[in-house]
Amino acid sequence: MASTWVLHRCSSLAYQRSTFAATVTAWRPESITPPIASGGGFRAWKSIRPARSCCCCFSTGTNAAVVVANDEKYGNKQIISLTPRLYDYILSNVREPEILRQLREETSTLRGSQMQVSPDQAQLLAMLVQILGAQRCIEVGVYTGYSSLAVALVLPESGCLVACERDANSLEVAKRYFERAGVSHKVNVKHGMAADILKSLILNGEASSYDFAFIDAEKRMTQEYFELLLQLVRVGGVIVIDNVLWHGKVADPLVTDVKTASIRNFNKTIMEDKRVSISMVPIGDGMTICRKG
Numbered sequence: 001m002a003s004t005w006v007l008h009r010c011s012s013l014a015y016q017r018s019t020f021a022a023t024v025t026a027w028r029p030e031s032i033t034p035p036i037a038s039g040g041g042f043r044a045w046k047s048i049r050p051a052r053s054c055c056c057c058f059s060t061g062t063n064a065a066v067v068v069a070n071d072e073k074y075g076n077k078q079i080i081s082l083t084p085r086l087y088d089y090i091l092s093n094v095r096e097p098e099i100l101r102q103l104r105e106e107t108s109t110l111r112g113s114q115m116q117v118s119p120d121q122a123q124l125l126a127m128l129v130q131i132l133g134a135q136r137c138i139e140v141g142v143y144t145g146y147s148s149l150a151v152a153l154v155l156p157e158s159g160c161l162v163a164c165e166r167d168a169n170s171l172e173v174a175k176r177y178f179e180r181a182g183v184s185h186k187v188n189v190k191h192g193m194a195a196d197i198l199k200s201l202i203l204n205g206e207a208s209s210y211d212f213a214f215i216d217a218e219k220r221m222t223q224e225y226f227e228l229l230l231q232l233v234r235v236g237g238v239i240v241i242d243n244v245l246w247h248g249k250v251a252d253p254l255v256t257d258v259k260t261a262s263i264r265n266f267n268k269t270i271m272e273d274k275r276v277s278i279s280m281v282p283i284g285d286g287m288t289i290c291r292k293g
Contacts, residue, residue: 134211141217145174245286
């Protein structure tokens with residue numbers, strides 16, 4: 001008989017090995033051993049206690065990746081919620097260029113490596129740029145450049161990516177890989193505070209001239225970045241915001257720290273914003289894709 005796992009703080013985002021133990025709280029019968037991924041990152045299951053309320057359930061048997069919403073008005077719809085094994089399968093099906101793999105592996109040894117987007121996220125960003133036929137892009141928050149490089153690689157030779165980053169050390173890593181990948185001519189690196197950079201672009205007459213933007217920076221500034229980018233992106237253009245599920249914390253009313261509250265408020269605000277159409281996608285730490293109307 002399949003054993004059932006009830007997750008207290010759960011979301012259908014792609015649980016990353018580096019954050020899984022810290023963000024998931026489980027109830028575990030003493031007779032059951034938790035599933036362990038071969039990667040080793042999921043071995044520590046912490047904060048084990050009875051769940052206060054059930055929002056979904058995992059089965060360790062054949063339906064291990066299936067979640068059913070509590071609300072029967074959704075028709076008991078079964079959806080995928082990623083297990084370690086299933087996420088490994090997804091990663092094995094990502095077409096990751098060799099230069100991106102090298103950057104990812106180097107970044108994994110650096111401080112703050114969890115800030116790097118996952119390969120499946122980068123693949124989605126690149127696909128959106130290709131679907132749009134984007135020529136001009138902006139990224140707010142570059143870190144070591146994994147997502148920037150993924151975008152730059154699919155931009156046409158005449159394309160341009162404005163890459164905004166305030167940390168000089170991580171930006172040096174990014175610039176080195178832009179050079180190695182042969183895309184430096186496509187990337188306009190901007191070192192400084194992103195809000196100031198975006199305001200200067202607007203003052204420079206570049207409003208409504210960009211096709212695509214990606215926000216992955218200071219979470220308390222997300223709303224301001226979004227408002228500035230909405231001025232810079234053309235009608236029909238796309239803005240993508242990262243970390244909108246924030247390790248599942250946004251769904252827990254007991255979590256009220258400033259960053260979580262700001263993301264929660266942004267999610268509510270953008271859902272009601274008639275200037276854009278949106279889709280919240282449970283990939284990585286959650287991404288919202290916005291199309292400017």
